[in-house]
Amino acid sequence: MTAASSAGRAIGLADLAAAVSAARGDAILVTGPGAIAGELYASGPDSPSIYNMELAYATATAIGLALALPERRVISVEGDGSMLAGLGALATIARYHPVNLTVVVVDNGIFGTGDNSVPTQTGMGADLVAVAVGLGWPAASVDRVVDRESLGRALSSPDPGPRLIVASVDPATYGPSTGRRKPGVDVVESAVLLRRHLEGRTAPS
Amino acid sequence: MVTTRTLQDLDGFPAAGTTATRVVERMAAAGVTLAIYLPDSVLTDVTRTLEQDPRIPTIVCTREDEGAAIAAGAALGGGLPVVLMEGSGVGYCGLILARAQVQRSGFLVIASHSPALGERHDYHAASRVVGAAVFGGLGIPYVVPRSADELVDTVGEALVTVRGQRAVVGILVPPSVLT
Numbered sequence: 526m527t528a529a530s531s532a533g534r535a536i537g538l539a540d541l542a543a544a545v546s547a548a549r550g551d552a553i554l555v556t557g558p559g560a561i562a563g564e565l566y567a568s569g570p571d572s573p574s575i576y577n578m579e580l581a582y583a584t585a586t587a588i589g590l591a592l593a594l595p596e597r598r599v600i601s602v603e604g605d606g607s608m609l610a611g612l613g614a615l616a617t618i619a620r621y622h623p624v625n626l627t628v629v630v631v632d633n634g635i636f637g638t639g640d641n642s643v644p645t646q647t648g649m650g651a652d653l654v655a656v657a658v659g660l661g662w663p664a665a666s667v668d669r670v671v672d673r674e675s676l677g678r679a680l681s682s683p684d685p686g687p688r689l690i691v692a693s694v695d696p697a698t699y700g701p702s703t704g705r706r707k708p709g710v711d712v713v714e715s716a717v718l719l720r721r722h723l724e725g726r727t728a729p730s
Numbered sequence: 731m732v733t734t735r736t737l738q739d740l741d742g743f744p745a746a747g748t749t750a751t752r753v754v755e756r757m758a759a760a761g762v763t764l765a766i767y768l769p770d771s772v773l774t775d776v777t778r779t780l781e782q783d784p785r786i787p788t789i790v791c792t793r794e795d796e797g798a799a800i801a802a803g804a805a806l807g808g809g810l811p812v813v814l815m816e817g818s819g820v821g822y823c824g825l826i827l828a829r830a831q832v833q834r835s836g837f838l839v840i841a842s843h844s845p846a847l848g849e850r851h852d853y854h855a856a857s858r859v860v861g862a863a864v865f866g867g868l869g870i871p872y873v874v875p876r877s878a879d880e881l882v883d884t885v886g887e888a889l890v891t892v893r894g895q896r897a898v899v900g901i902l903v904p905p906s907v908l909t
Contacts, residue, residue, distance in 0.1 A: 555803070575806065575833075579825050582799035585791075589803020589811070592764060592789070613792030617800075621789060716806060716833035723808055 548680035557583035557603025563706030581611030619661030750775035760889035763809035772842035794819025805835035817843035821860035847904035872900030
């Protein structure tokens with residue numbers, strides 16, 4: 526199998542970002558590193574978000590936000606490579622089940638960097654849905670989505686969380702890492718803007 | 731044993747009680763909202779006391795850097811978190827501690843072992859040096875308390891700095907201080 530295989534992966538990266546932004550409402554977003562951060566910023570630039578959290582830590586950071594803000598929905602979005610690097614967070618969610626947390630894994634089967642030619646372990650057969658169930662997630666709380674319609678349904682599910690959505694994203698929709706969209710705020714600005722948002726303050730003009 | 735009465739003790743915090751209960755009392759008084767930990771022999775009394783205290787929710791993480799990331803998220807959400815771990819765990823935490831410092835989502839790290847004081851066991855050789863190395867390399871201020879009283883005061887004062895400066899602060903606890 527090559528890293529560029531799109532078999533079974535039909536969701537475009539921009540479509541995934543648009544679907545998350547359309548469904549998030551007032552949810553706080555934490556993104557992992559890579560192309561998804563810029564795509565999500567482009568589809569919802571004025572919403573409270575932490576972009577480009579370091580590899581392996583987007584979902585763990587989202588756990589902390591969800592626990593600190595139990596009345597607020599929190600969504601983490603990170604790639605399969607990042608999720609594999611931070612799998613412990615999925616076990617911690619299964620143990621403490623913060624109901625206001627949704628985890629979206631951008632499962633494109635590649636490390637989305639450089640020329641995108643190196644497959645991740647999910648690109649070589651690892652199944653994050655099975656892993657999550659093995660870590661203690663109820664099967665009913667975990668969705669594998671393979672197209673825009675099922676992604677939209679999963680994101681708008683009325684069922685209480687936590688929820689895990691493993692989205693099969695077409696790696697062919699990734700460009701090379703140079704020239705990608707980037708968030709219009711840096712990692713410091715996004716943290717300040719989130720804090721101001723939570724405190725009910727607006728950013729100075 | 732000579733017990734030093736500190737300004738904080740005279741100011742309303744009891745000098746009596748176990749060191750662990752005094753540490754947790756100081757955390758509660760400072761407004762700690764969440765404690766995340768991975769079990770460790772030196773810090774066992776503190777984490778056990780935290781688990782029994784309804785004022786401070788506790789989370790057991792799978793690895794220390796995950797715990798630090800949870801703390802960073804809780805800080806971003808307006809909380810005042812504490813992470814407790816063996817010193818070895820600080821070695822895993824370099825990247826997320828750096829991110830927390832950069833984006834000013836501060837929290838307190840209490841880690842066991844220090845480079846110089848009371849380290850009997852060869853298997854703590856890496857644990858005793860990595861904490862100070864990571865904190866020092868990242869410019870994270872840290873303190874090595876020499877006594878139980880000093881630990882209690884340090885926790886209270888460090889939490890003032892965490893909140894006031896939105897910074898990560900470390901405390902490296904020599905084994906003799908708590909065991």
